[in-house]
Amino acid sequence: MKKYYFLIALSLTFLSGCSFFSEKEEVVAASGWTVERVYSEAKAALNAGDYTTALQYYSQLEARFPFGSYAQQSLLESAYAHYKADDPEAAIATLDRFMRVYPLNPSMDYAFYLRGLINFNRDIGLFEKYIPRDESQRDPGSARFALKDFNTLVHRFPKSKYSEDAAQRIVYLRNRLARHEINVAHYYMRRGAHIAAANRGKYVIENYPRTPAMPDALLIMAKAYKILELNDLSDAALRVLRLNYPGHPGVAEVHQTKIK
Numbered sequence: 001m002k003k004y005y006f007l008i009a010l011s012l013t014f015l016s017g018c019s020f021f022s023e024k025e026e027v028v029a030a031s032g033w034t035v036e037r038v039y040s041e042a043k044a045a046l047n048a049g050d051y052t053t054a055l056q057y058y059s060q061l062e063a064r065f066p067f068g069s070y071a072q073q074s075l076l077e078s079a080y081a082h083y084k085a086d087d088p089e090a091a092i093a094t095l096d097r098f099m100r101v102y103p104l105n106p107s108m109d110y111a112f113y114l115r116g117l118i119n120f121n122r123d124i125g126l127f128e129k130y131i132p133r134d135e136s137q138r139d140p141g142s143a144r145f146a147l148k149d150f151n152t153l154v155h156r157f158p159k160s161k162y163s164e165d166a167a168q169r170i171v172y173l174r175n176r177l178a179r180h181e182i183n184v185a186h187y188y189m190r191r192g193a194h195i196a197a198a199n200r201g202k203y204v205i206e207n208y209p210r211t212p213a214m215p216d217a218l219l220i221m222a223k224a225y226k227i228l229e230l231n232d233l234s235d236a237a238l239r240v241l242r243l244n245y246p247g248h249p250g251v252a253e254v255h256q257t258k259i260k
Contacts, residue, residue, distance in 0.1 A: 042077070072105055116146045178212075179213050218240055
């Protein structure tokens with residue numbers, strides 16, 4: 001615990017110290033530079049991790065040379081620079097514009113992958129990078145967007161070099177989102193909102209099949225329906241649980257559940 005306090009104090013000190021540094025002076029591409037030269041300077045800054053400078057060059061390139069492959073690539077790389085500069089909102093807005101303006105760009109698979117990656121990491125705060133937390137407790141909004149982008153990538157561009165990684169992230173996200181639904185269902189059960197709990201379990205069955213949360217979803221449905229005296233639905237959920245997960249301890253739990 002002392003380690004966590006130290007990390008928090010160190011982080012706060014760092015954040016407060018940022019104000020002592022003056023803003024970086026704006027760079028300006030010379031008027032005689034070609035599009036190739038401006039792009040080269042932007043790319044060099046990007047590779048060096050100087051995202052502020054890279055973004056300035058990319059912006060100037062797009063303003064001076066708004067047409068052609070360099071302008072398209074600059075917009076895509078600007079999104080990556082925003083992402084690396086911890087500005088996910090600007091990164092996603094840039095990618096949305098790229099997808100809207102250049103729908104036939106050959107790097108569209110990367111655009112979907114990058115947008116999915118940004119949403120995948122979007123709700124990880126500064127302290128959560130150091131302090132472990134149950135992933136299923138995080139806000140699921142960004143995870144759902146990430147899942148949508150990765151699914152689009154895998155289905156539209158199955159041969160993309162990014163598809164294999166996207167497929168692995170899809171498995172992780174589906175498991176995480178299913179577990180989140182189960183956590184909410186347990187909360188509803190504790191609150192006595194049994195219809196809402198059963199609906200959450202049903203949602204997992206319908207939307208996240210073949211995930212580790214499946215037996216818990218069936219168990220919640222069986223319990224909730226039994227309490228609601230919807231015995232046919234409870235028996236059906238219990239039958240599926242017993243058939244697919246023989247010997248599951250939840251079967252006994254359902255039999256012991258009391259009708260209030």
